[in-house]
Amino acid sequence: MxxxxxxxNFSEGRREEVVREIVAQAxxxxxxxxxxxxxxxxxxxxxxxxxxxxxxxxxVLFNMTKKAAExxxxxxxxxxxxxxxxxxxxxxxxxxxxxxxxxxxxxxDLAKRIGEELKIPVFLYEKSATAPHRENLSxxxxxxxxxxxxxxxxxxxxxxxxxxxxxxTAGVTAVGAREYLIAFNVNLGTDKVEIAERIAKAVRHISGxxxxxxxxxxxxxxxxxxxxxxxxxxxxxxxxxxxFETIKREAQxxxxxxxxxxxxxxxxxxxxxxxxxxxxxxxxxxxxRIIENRVMDILAKEGADR
Amino acid sequence: MxxxxxxxNFSEGRREEVVREIVAQAxxxxxxxxxxxxxxxxxxxxxxxxxxxxxxxxxVLFNMTKKAAExxxxxxxxxxxxxxxxxxxxxxxxxxxxxxxxxxxxxxDLAKRIGEELKIPVFLYEKSATAPHRENLSxxxxxxxxxxxxxxxxxxxxxxxxxxxxxxTAGVTAVGAREYLIAFNVNLGTDKVEIAERIAKAVRHISGxxxxxxxxxxxxxxxxxxxxxxxxxxxxxxxxxxxFETIKREAQxxxxxxxxxxxxxxxxxxxxxxxxxxxxxxxxxxxxRIIENRVMDILAKEGADR
Numbered sequence: 001m002x003x004x005x006x007x008x009n010f011s012e013g014r015r016e017e018v019v020r021e022i023v024a025q026a027x028x029x030x031x032x033x034x035x036x037x038x039x040x041x042x043x044x045x046x047x048x049x050x051x052x053x054x055x056x057x058x059x060v061l062f063n064m065t066k067k068a069a070e071x072x073x074x075x076x077x078x079x080x081x082x083x084x085x086x087x088x089x090x091x092x093x094x095x096x097x098x099x100x101x102x103x104x105x106x107x108x109d110l111a112k113r114i115g116e117e118l119k120i121p122v123f124l125y126e127k128s129a130t131a132p133h134r135e136n137l138s139x140x141x142x143x144x145x146x147x148x149x150x151x152x153x154x155x156x157x158x159x160x161x162x163x164x165x166x167x168x169t170a171g172v173t174a175v176g177a178r179e180y181l182i183a184f185n186v187n188l189g190t191d192k193v194e195i196a197e198r199i200a201k202a203v204r205h206i207s208g209x210x211x212x213x214x215x216x217x218x219x220x221x222x223x224x225x226x227x228x229x230x231x232x233x234x235x236x237x238x239x240x241x242x243x244f245e246t247i248k249r250e251a252q253x254x255x256x257x258x259x260x261x262x263x264x265x266x267x268x269x270x271x272x273x274x275x276x277x278x279x280x281x282x283x284x285x286x287x288x289r290i291i292e293n294r295v296m297d298i299l300a301k302e303g304a305d306r
Numbered sequence: 307m308x309x310x311x312x313x314x315n316f317s318e319g320r321r322e323e324v325v326r327e328i329v330a331q332a333x334x335x336x337x338x339x340x341x342x343x344x345x346x347x348x349x350x351x352x353x354x355x356x357x358x359x360x361x362x363x364x365x366v367l368f369n370m371t372k373k374a375a376e377x378x379x380x381x382x383x384x385x386x387x388x389x390x391x392x393x394x395x396x397x398x399x400x401x402x403x404x405x406x407x408x409x410x411x412x413x414x415d416l417a418k419r420i421g422e423e424l425k426i427p428v429f430l431y432e433k434s435a436t437a438p439h440r441e442n443l444s445x446x447x448x449x450x451x452x453x454x455x456x457x458x459x460x461x462x463x464x465x466x467x468x469x470x471x472x473x474x475t476a477g478v479t480a481v482g483a484r485e486y487l488i489a490f491n492v493n494l495g496t497d498k499v500e501i502a503e504r505i506a507k508a509v510r511h512i513s514g515x516x517x518x519x520x521x522x523x524x525x526x527x528x529x530x531x532x533x534x535x536x537x538x539x540x541x542x543x544x545x546x547x548x549x550f551e552t553i554k555r556e557a558q559x560x561x562x563x564x565x566x567x568x569x570x571x572x573x574x575x576x577x578x579x580x581x582x583x584x585x586x587x588x589x590x591x592x593x594x595r596i597i598e599n600r601v602m603d604i605l606a607k608e609g610a611d612r
Binding site: 033 | 341547564567569571582587588589590591595600602604605
């Protein structure tokens, strides 16, 4: 069974009826399941987390973008979070049975449809980016909706799909394939934040650490602890177990112990299986050996046969 | 979503059409999925592995038992594996969302139906056993079909359900709840089988080790290695990680390393998650945090709503 995830961001976090209409595009669609949706009125923004099979998921994402463009007018939009489009950003993440290369292709298909049918300029980002300066979403979004009317004239920022001018009310949209992001925090048995800082520095990419790790030091004052707080942006290439073992080693230098860890939000089964496989030294073990995975395959097939 | 597993054993491993008719009772039943079925002509025995929701699964197990009783005549049955009934043994194993206590209740419901409606004496075994001498399946089965006509007269071996006399053709059946059994093998970087024997002795229940571990030493001559080969009969109470850590420690005494491990067959997601949770020192993490688990819940609900 193939499962792709998309936590799409829409620029509406105050009018619930609008968010509900966008979410409704994903309801009762065979092969697409709503994991979660939420809205934030300060950010004036909502996130709709879907999983699904490639084709129906892509249709739903297109329909949500279309609905957002109908109902959201960026000219009247204010909120704390930077934004550039009614459908602001649409990621595609391979969760199970799908490779990154497939998600990249899918992101281009979706971007093309949004550009051609909705007349919204689309920028491909992350793994789908067509130039290095477009990989980073925040670089694309710089200047936001209001600034894009000028920015889009710069050849550096010619859209990948759609017209060469900003949609007057729906702005521009970013679509891209990326890996699943895991938020992983490691608590250390000390109140010295400088130790967490040194360890964060040791593991994070920017200062010489693991390529797909972003890490900062955080003080948990109520607990009298410090924490290395991480975004693992590619658990396949910079795996949890390897980063965790490095943190434990580094902590030993300061006579400090790891006293616990936490993962925020949901994770793909594969990420946890790889941890178990590593520590148990399992020679040959895959997700197909998990009973529930087999049940899911059968359930999905039943659904397809309906 | 609740998932219970049952790898039922039937005393037919030569007439494929008979086994297929038994398996057919599980086909196209909502809430029941066939993971696997196989037959062995030397043993003259077949195993049908199902998973399902409690109620439909129980119905299917009853119907398979009924079909086996119709088509199998133990008076004509010969095979290497000990057996006492057409449906020889029916285990119920909690895999997900179900507790052992529920499986015990279900096993009694099933035993009652088989006893009353099919007139087959039923013995509850393992966690469902009504006396300690009935916990062990091989104790119940001692004497086999032929011996049971005398054995059943002994008050020690009065059936839990059904008539006090052996069914003339279908014999007697054992039904019971048990934990999922994981076959876990650890390969050691030595050809000295006595080291594997000492380690097996250290971890197995019978010689003072972990309560739910059965372990033997095996020589893998083609690989020039030895192996500690284990049946983990309750991964919840004698978990894989703890037993594995003990084996690694014990191996150190002999200057030997663990060079790899293997798990035979399928495992519940929970067993692997507990390993990951232990080694990552995760404070608060459950199966509900796995994306695929959420998808499965939704798929199952869709199925139920059909």
